[in-house]
Amino acid sequence: MPETVTEQTSFPSGSAARCAAWLTLPVAPSRPGPHPVVVLVHGGGATHDMGLAAYERAFSAAGLAVLAFDFRHLGRSEGEPRGLMSVRRYLEDVRAALAFVRSRAELDADRIALWGTSFGASHVVATAARYPELAAAVVQCPVFSGRQVALRAGVGQLARFTGPILSDLVRASTGRPRRYLRIVGRPGESAFVTQLGAWEGWHSLVGEESTFDNRVPAAAALDMLRYHAVARLPEVRCPLLVCVSDHETLIDPTSVPAAAATAPRATVRHYPADHFEVYHSPLRERIVADQVAFLAEHLQAG
Numbered sequence: 001m002p003e004t005v006t007e008q009t010s011f012p013s014g015s016a017a018r019c020a021a022w023l024t025l026p027v028a029p030s031r032p033g034p035h036p037v038v039v040l041v042h043g044g045g046a047t048h049d050m051g052l053a054a055y056e057r058a059f060s061a062a063g064l065a066v067l068a069f070d071f072r073h074l075g076r077s078e079g080e081p082r083g084l085m086s087v088r089r090y091l092e093d094v095r096a097a098l099a100f101v102r103s104r105a106e107l108d109a110d111r112i113a114l115w116g117t118s119f120g121a122s123h124v125v126a127t128a129a130r131y132p133e134l135a136a137a138v139v140q141c142p143v144f145s146g147r148q149v150a151l152r153a154g155v156g157q158l159a160r161f162t163g164p165i166l167s168d169l170v171r172a173s174t175g176r177p178r179r180y181l182r183i184v185g186r187p188g189e190s191a192f193v194t195q196l197g198a199w200e201g202w203h204s205l206v207g208e209e210s211t212f213d214n215r216v217p218a219a220a221a222l223d224m225l226r227y228h229a230v231a232r233l234p235e236v237r238c239p240l241l242v243c244v245s246d247h248e249t250l251i252d253p254t255s256v257p258a259a260a261a262t263a264p265r266a267t268v269r270h271y272p273a274d275h276f277e278v279y280h281s282p283l284r285e286r287i288v289a290d291q292v293a294f295l296a297e298h299l300q301a302g
Contacts, residue, residue, distance in 0.1 A: 004024050004027055004056060004057050004060045004061070005024070005025065006022050006023065006024045006056060007022070007023045007024075007025075008020070008021070008022055009021050009022070009023055010077075011069070011096055011097065011099070011100035012096065013072055013089075013092055013093045013096035014072060014079075014089065014092055014096075017072050017077070017078040017079045018077065018078050019069045019070060019071065019072055019077045019078075019093055019096065019097070020048070020069060020070045020075060020076035020077045021067060021068065021069040021070075021097070021100065022048060022052075022056070022066075022067070022068045022069070023065070023066070023067050023104075024056045024057075024059075024060045024065065024066040024067075024068075025060065025065050025106065026060050026061075026062075026063045026064055026065055027060050027061050027063075033105075033106045033107070033108070034105065034106055034107050034108035034109075035063075035064065035065040035106060035107060035108055035111075036063075036064055036065065036108050036111035036112075036113070036135070036295075036299035036300065036301050037064065037065040037066065037067060037101050037107045037108065037111065037112055037113070038059050038064050038065070038066050038067070038112075038113045038114075038115050038138075038295060038299075039066075039067045039068075039094070039097050039098065039101060039112065039113070039114050039115065040052055040055060040056070040066060040067065040068040040069075040115050040116075041094060041114060041115065041116040041117070041120035041121075041123050041124055042068075042070075042071075042116075042117060042118075042120050043117050043118030043119045043120045043143075044085060044118065044119035044120075044143075044183070044224070045074065045083070045085060045183045045184075045212070045213075045214075045216060046074075046118070046120075046205070046212065047070050047074055047075030047076070047210065047211045047212050048068050048069065048070050048075055048076070049075070049207065049209065049210045049211055049212070050205040050206060050210060050212055051205045051279050052068045054279075054284065054288075055068075055115070055288065056068060058288045058292060059291075059292065059295070062292045062295070062296060062301065063296070063301040064295060064296075064299065064301055065106070065107055067097060067100070067101055067107075069093065069097055070211075071089070071090055071093050072084075072089055072093055073085075073086075073089070074211075074213070075211040075212075076211055081177075081178045081217060082213060083180065083213050083215050083216045083217060084216070084217055084220065085216050085217075085220040085223065085224065086220065086223060087223050087224070087226075087227045088223075090123050091123060091126055091127065094114070094123050094124075094127045095127065098112065098127075098131070110133075110135070111135050111299045111300065111301075112134055112135055113134065113135050113136040113137060113138065113295055113298070113299055114127060114128060114134060114136075114137045114138070115137070115138045115139075115291070116137075116138070116139045116140075116142070117139070117140050117141060117142075117278075117279075118140075118141055118142070118143050118250075118275070119143045119146075120139075121139035121140070121141075121142030121143060121144060121229075122142075122143060122144055122145070122146075122227060122229035122230075123229070124137050124138075124139055125137075125139070125144060125229045125230075125232050125233055125236060126229045126232050128236045128237075128238055128240070129232040129233075129235035129236050132237040132238065134238045135238060135239075135298050135299050136238055136239045136240070136241070136294065136295060136298035136299060137236065137238055137239070137240045137241070138240075138241045138243070138291050138294060138295065139240070139241070139242055139243065140243035140245075140278050140287060140291070141243070141245045141248065141273070141275050141276075141278050142242060142243075142244075142256055143250060143251055144228075144229050144230035144233070144255075144256070144259050145227065145228045145229065145230050145251075146223075146224035146225050146226070146227040146228070147225050147228065148250075148251040148252065148255060149192075149193060149224075149250055149251060150221075150224075150225060160190065161181065161192075161218060161221055164179050164181055164218035165218045165219050165221055165222065167179045167218065168180075168217050168218035168219040169219045172217070172219060178217040178218075178219075179217065179218045179219075180215040180216065180217060180218065181215065181216060181217075181218045181221075182214050182215055182216075183202075183214050183215065183216050184198050184199050184202045184214060185198075185199055186199045192216070192221060192224075193250065195249050195250055196249065197249055197274065197275075197276070198249065198250065198275075198276075200276075201249075201274070201275060201276025202214075202276070204276060204279070204280065205276075205279055230259045230262075233259055233260070233262045233263040233266075234262045234263065234264065236263045236264070236265070236266075237264060237265065238265065238298075239265045239267070239294070239298045240260075240263050240265055240266045240267070241266075241267050241269065241290070241291060241294045242256065242257075242260040242263075242266055242267070242268045242269070243269050243271060243278070243287055243290070243291070244256045244257055244260070244268060244269065244270045244271065245271060245273040245274060245275055245277070245278060246270050246271065246272055246273065247272065247273060247274045247277075248274060248275055249274045249275045249276075250275045257270075267294065269287075269290050271283060271286070271287055273287075
């Protein structure tokens with residue numbers, strides 16, 4: 001695959017913070033710019049250095065520009081407290097990424113697609129429902145609802161966090177340091193996600209230089225539980241590719257095809273994968289090839 005050139009940059013989001021961003025232009029584009037562009041939206045708590053380079057290379061080799069970024073409070077982006085997972089801020093950051101794309105002369109504001117993985121699929125759906133002018137959207141191993149993950153883990157697991165959540169709410173209201181919990185752990189451990197294989201899958205994307213911080217303020221669980229982006233799927237008017245993991249482990253695997261059926265222009269593809277196999281060879285190449293074909297068609301990339 002041809003070598004890509006990625007510019008590390010940033011864009012403002014919210015009142016006083018910037019999101020670290022990475023802009024990759026097409027390798028040997030078939031036509032001069034401005035170029036169609038795909039905005040990559042990562043999963044919950046994940047950072048740019050957790051596997052997104054493979055998608056930047058694949059999409060740019062297909063003639064697409066690619067913008068990736070770290071959400072505020074995560075990775076190389078600004079924002080305190082660290083590790084904060086806020087639906088409102090996540091969606092603000094995605095909108096800020098779109099504004100950044102529209103500000104760049106080498107990028108085509110009329111040919112923008114969103115790509116989301118895992119919990120990032122929820123942000124893609126919510127944003128696409130708000131902006132019908134988007135050219136296309138792609139989601140893989142999608143999690144469309146925070147409560148689905150909690151229900152899969154069991155009510156007992158969620159009940160264990162009542163004390164830490166209340167403690168964190170008090171700390172936040174009084175300006176004290178936040179109470180943290182781990183994002184992912186092994187079965188039986190104290191973490192928000194403890195399904196079998198989740199810890200190994202998550203850390204299969206974490207390299208030695210990764211900025212991933214496996215913790216989150218405990219009260220963020222309430223925000224995630226209220227987030228139910230699946231209800232916005234009927235409002236998504238752009239072409240939507242849904243890449244389904246048939247052996248999904250974080251949520252009920254039958255829920256994704258049923259949800260996708262409510263989107264007016266959804267195309268569903270099935271793969272023999274669990275939640276994390278989609279990020280690794282050989283399935284990644286197969287899935288990305290389908291995504292490239294879909295994006296090339298709807299972004300009119302030669």
